[in-house]
Amino acid sequence: MSQSHYAAALPRPTPDSQPFWDALRQHELHLQRCQACGQAFFYPRNVCPHCLSSDLAWFRSSGRGRLHTFVIAYTAPRNPPLEVPYVIAMVELEEGPRLMTNLVGVEPDPKQIRCEMPVEIEFVDVTDEFTLPRFRPVA
């Protein structure tokens, strides 16, 4: 493991979320689907949020979706010292679940960003151990 210069906070995987982080390292986005009711969901957990079944399976997401909503951050905490402005986004994936992420590949300008714009995942290897999912507009 090499020394990381990534300054921002890193995830703390749990037994339930470890498969999600492992898949990201392989540049794949994996979600869970309930085998009892068929609903896909995010974040990772050990029971279905729709029917409480624990009969769950992982599957690979397309990594495509639409921008559900966003906010542009113009100030950042001192620790970690994030570079501003940046876009905090909620993406609704093709498979249904929504996830909180960052929008990249576009100016952080409200005139350039529209809700419902199509987006796709970008895998960002921030350390040897962690890859973060970010999303960019699809041209």
Ligand SMILES: [Zn+2]
């Ligand atoms: Zn269910």
